[in-house]
Structures are given as C-alpha cells and as structure tokens.
Amino acid sequence: MAAKQFIEALNQPSNDSFAFTCKGFDLIMCVGTLPSRHDATLLGSLSTSDSKLVYLFTMEDQALVEKSAFFSRYEVGAEEGVLALLAKSFLLHVKLPEAIKNYFEELDEGYISAESNLGEEEIEEIEALYEEATNVLLVLGDDVIRHSRAANIAHLAGLIAKHGKAKLLVVGSTPEMMVASKQERVLEEIADLKSYDGVVVYQCPMISKEEENFLIGSAQFQMAAKVQNGDKITVAINQEVYPRTFVRDDSLKGVIALMPCAKADSSYPYHVVKIVKAEVQ
Structure with missing residues (x-):
C-alpha cells in the first residue's frame, strides 16, 4: 500500500x-x-x-x-x-x-x-x-x-x-x-504472524553508492549465516540473485542484516534469504 x-x-x-x-x-x-x-x-x-x-x-x-x-x-x-x-x-x-x-x-x-x-x-x-x-x-x-x-x-x-x-x-x-476522511471502516482481526525463520535481510536505502555491493550484518548474523567479514556471497531473494560482499558491523545487534539498495520496491522489506559463498576462482 x-x-x-x-x-x-x-x-x-x-x-x-x-x-x-x-x-x-x-x-x-x-x-x-x-x-x-x-x-x-x-x-x-x-x-x-x-x-x-x-x-x-x-x-x-x-x-x-x-x-x-x-x-x-x-x-x-x-x-x-x-x-x-x-x-x-x-x-x-x-x-x-x-x-x-x-x-x-x-x-x-x-x-x-x-x-x-x-x-x-x-x-x-x-x-x-x-x-x-x-x-x-x-x-x-x-x-x-x-x-x-x-x-x-x-x-x-x-x-x-x-x-x-x-x-x-x-x-x-x-x-x-494529506487527506481527511470520514468513512467508517471495520476493524479486521489481527492476522497470524508470518514465519521469518531462517536468515533474514532488511532491504533499506543506501547511504553511499558502494553500499549497494554490501550485505551488512552483526557478529550474530555472521554466525547464523555462516559467513566471514569480506566473503564474496550471493543473496537469493525469491527468484532474484544479488552478488554482495559481507561486511561485519559490530555496532549492529541481532540476526537481521542490512541489504542497502539504490531503489527499494513497494513490498515489505524483510526477506528470508539463501546465502551462498562465491567459489574462489
């Protein structure tokens, strides 16, 4: 919406x-x-x-x-x-x-x-x-x-x-x-929470151009995703695959990583993803 x-x-x-x-x-x-x-x-x-x-x-x-x-x-x-x-x-x-x-x-x-x-x-x-x-x-x-x-x-x-x-x-x-409205709306029951079990990333605006190449996560995320600082990885969201470099940021807490994007789509920005280390050539 x-x-x-x-x-x-x-x-x-x-x-x-x-x-x-x-x-x-x-x-x-x-x-x-x-x-x-x-x-x-x-x-x-x-x-x-x-x-x-x-x-x-x-x-x-x-x-x-x-x-x-x-x-x-x-x-x-x-x-x-x-x-x-x-x-x-x-x-x-x-x-x-x-x-x-x-x-x-x-x-x-x-x-x-x-x-x-x-x-x-x-x-x-x-x-x-x-x-x-x-x-x-x-x-x-x-x-x-x-x-x-x-x-x-x-x-x-x-x-x-x-x-x-x-x-x-x-x-x-x-x-x-801004728009005023006087429609009477009917409250709906609270929906059951969708499961986000697994490795989760948050698509967010980037602060600098180079960030579009990064996946930024905490020490906890690093352990959960089984990656190391500087690893070349691919991040799969649905059918899309994004090449990234994992960057550990110790100011972050929790197991959600930041995935900076130049332009986010209109969908909810959290995604359960599959992360694969790129093979060393």
Missing part, C-alpha cells in the same frame, strides 16, 4: 491530526522506521529533541537507542499486533463507539503479545509515558506502509489519533499528501 493510500486509511476527520515536524511534543513514539537509513532529517530531529522517545523496531538503531526513554524489539512482521496493543492500551479509559469497544474487549492480547514479542509489562511502561505526556506524536515508518496488512494498521493508528491524544507523522509524507 503506497503512502497516499496509507494516509487515506488513517481515516482522520481533518488534516489537524497530522504533523510534519517533531517540534512541540513531549513524547514521540516511533514504529516501523530505521531513521538512520530512511530519513536523515527525522533522525536529526529525534537526536536533538528534548522529547521523551519510545522506539519500537525489529532491530536497534544505535543513533536512537541511547536517546530512548523506552526501546523494544518486536518480531519481523508484527507491526499490526504492535499497533493493536498500543491502541487498546491508550484508549482503555476513553469513550469509544460500541463496535470499537467490543473489538478491543475481544482482542486476544496475550497471544498477540507473545507473537509480537512485546510483553504486557512493556506495554504498561509505554502507557505510563503516554499518560504522563500532554502532546504525543506517533511516527509511522516505511515498514507499516509497505506491510501486507497496512490498511488495518492504518486504521488502528488512526484510532489513537482520533480518540486519543496523538498526532500522526507518516515518514516521507508532505502536506500535499
């Missing part, structure tokens, strides 16, 4: 729900974005802001983790569950339309929490920060826009803005892209 469709699906009654800067907020919550790769301006704003930061992502962005009042890694693909847990938590004491109230009452949050790797105590910590704050910004990144469940994710995030006290910043959006 493209950014414009995602913004429509947020279903906000007016453009006042949207923000394009991090200024003026005392709590910023980021979901589904790696700012050091996706948006240098956003990264700069978050790094220098006095706001408290809640950062939720599949891996650490070293530039933000130390700055964060709260950081947690969720499972690849779990963005829909994460937004459902946040929406239920934030809107628990708010008067909601009957259909939405019933939806959250029936939500199997124990199962979703276990699947997404965002625990009940962590949700309580985030909720406490939300309750303390006066002006809240919810930053929604590339991963939620390109998720196969983007429409329902947008609906859940939209409820937080519509019935709670958060404004929405969609990474990469402009004022011209």
Whole structure:
C-alpha cells in the first residue's frame, strides 16, 4: 500500500491530526522506521529533541537507542499486533463507539503479545509515558506502509489519533499528501504472524553508492549465516540473485542484516534469504 493510500486509511476527520515536524511534543513514539537509513532529517530531529522517545523496531538503531526513554524489539512482521496493543492500551479509559469497544474487549492480547514479542509489562511502561505526556506524536515508518496488512494498521493508528491524544507523522509524507476522511471502516482481526525463520535481510536505502555491493550484518548474523567479514556471497531473494560482499558491523545487534539498495520496491522489506559463498576462482 503506497503512502497516499496509507494516509487515506488513517481515516482522520481533518488534516489537524497530522504533523510534519517533531517540534512541540513531549513524547514521540516511533514504529516501523530505521531513521538512520530512511530519513536523515527525522533522525536529526529525534537526536536533538528534548522529547521523551519510545522506539519500537525489529532491530536497534544505535543513533536512537541511547536517546530512548523506552526501546523494544518486536518480531519481523508484527507491526499490526504492535499497533493493536498500543491502541487498546491508550484508549482503555476513553469513550469509544460500541463496535470499537467490543473489538478491543475481544482482542486476544496475550497471544498477540507473545507473537509480537512485546510483553504486557512493556506495554504498561509505554502507557505510563503516554499518560504522563500532554502532546504525543506517533511516527509511522516505511515498514507499516509497505506491510501486507497496512490498511488495518492504518486504521488502528488512526484510532489513537482520533480518540486519543496523538498526532500522526507518516515518514516521507508532505502536506500535499494529506487527506481527511470520514468513512467508517471495520476493524479486521489481527492476522497470524508470518514465519521469518531462517536468515533474514532488511532491504533499506543506501547511504553511499558502494553500499549497494554490501550485505551488512552483526557478529550474530555472521554466525547464523555462516559467513566471514569480506566473503564474496550471493543473496537469493525469491527468484532474484544479488552478488554482495559481507561486511561485519559490530555496532549492529541481532540476526537481521542490512541489504542497502539504490531503489527499494513497494513490498515489505524483510526477506528470508539463501546465502551462498562465491567459489574462489
């Protein structure tokens, strides 16, 4: 789902729900974005802001983790569950339309929490920060826009803005892209989490031209993929094969490698891949 469709699906009654800067907020919550790769301006704003930061992502962005009042890694693909847990938590004491109230009452949050790797105590910590704050910004990144469940994710995030006290910043959006909508949308059940067992890479924007030749991973990824720093490899994603050089980066944590690309397609950027060492000639 493209950014414009995602913004429509947020279903906000007016453009006042949207923000394009991090200024003026005392709590910023980021979901589904790696700012050091996706948006240098956003990264700069978050790094220098006095706001408290809640950062939720599949891996650490070293530039933000130390700055964060709260950081947690969720499972690849779990963005829909994460937004459902946040929406239920934030809107628990708010008067909601009957259909939405019933939806959250029936939500199997124990199962979703276990699947997404965002625990009940962590949700309580985030909720406490939300309750303390006066002006809240919810930053929604590339991963939620390109998720196969983007429409329902947008609906859940939209409820937080519509019935709670958060404004929405969609990474990469402009004022011209904003649209108000008063359609009544039906919330869907949270889909079962797709399995990402195996060697996983994250296709992301490249910082320099030479990065398009690299697969960048942590020591943990190096062990999982059975590769060494400097190895010439091929990375197979579906039917496509990419020649790369593995580069170990000790600032990275976890078992997801960065695969910088000149231009990413519109699909969800995580892929279970097959890595083969190139034969020495």
